[in-house]
Amino acid sequence: MSPISRRVVPGIIAAAVLGLVLFETSDALRSQLTGPVSKPRSAASRLDPYAHLDGLIAAGARDVLPSTMRDPFGYGSVSQPTVGPRPVIKPKPPVVVERPMPVLTAVVSDADPQAVIRFEGRSYTVRAGSLFADFRVVSISADQVVLDKNGEQIVLHRVTKGE
Secondary structure, three states, X not given: OOHHXXXXXXXXXHHHXXXXXXXXXXXXXXXXXXXXXXXXXXXXXXXXXXXXXXXXXXXXXXXXXXXXXXXXXXXXXXXXXXXXXXXXXOOOOOOOOOOOOOEEEEEEOOOOOEEEEEEOXXXXXXXXXXXXXXXXXXXXXXXXXXXXXXXEEEEEEOOOOOO
């Protein structure tokens, strides 16, 4: 084999392979853009690729029954269709938690009387006219304290050792 043919033959083979690849690629692209040759596409389907889907949605799903549908929010559960009216659920009244009453623990009666009152885990030292929690102290005597809560008078008596 001559040195010229050694250079020319690989070039001819490469050009033939390149031509074959270009031909197959252009043929594949042409068939993708125009679709199958046996079934021509309508102008509407080329303009709107979702026209067929829109037609299905507009027609509605007549063959799908509620019993065959599932709840998309329930993991692995199948929802059963309800028959008849749903029961009316009445709201429960709010639970009113009564706060414990204050307890008079000590009274210091002198020129300026003071009292020690225990309420919700805290001890308050109060005078007549002072405020603590939701209460206002009206008066302090040797054996009782009068409190006011929203206009309601509450009388606390001093607890003796025997009680």
